[in-house]
Amino acid sequence: MYADSETRDRDIERDATRSQSEQLADLAGSAARLQDAAAAPADWSRTVELRNGVTDSASRIPFRRRVEVELHHVDLGIGYELEDLPDEFTAREIDFLAERFAGHPAVVSTSVADSTGRLRTTGGGAEGGPVVVRGTAPELLGWLSGRRDGSALTVEGGPLPALPPL
16 A cells, blocks of 8 residues: 555656566565465454545455456556456446445435446435446446546436546
């Protein structure tokens, strides 16, 4: 974890020009550090703080690491797309993001429905709504994670809600 958003942004900018071998060495090193930390006795039921003040159970840290790897793999722009992500991963991350925005003061009450009919609710802290946002799971994940603009989604009951940055 970064100490704050400014440190994160600065480190990303600084390290973006590293060679592939340096990037891979850093990835391997961070994976080893996470594995070592996870092997130590700890209270995995405790609450931890993630980015932007979001809290979660320590037991979900391994999945949060997978999210970082999977979504940043998509971000590389090398042909691995949101549609290539495993269905179980996509569904689980949509669940997390819907939960993250639940009650958010900037997001109207929103139902998120994927093409399988699975429905999640989120938002509800802002005036307006309710709206229903429908689309494929990859498109919904793209919108919820800020990786797509939502133009491929269908919205009923109002405009597509603007989501705060992650």
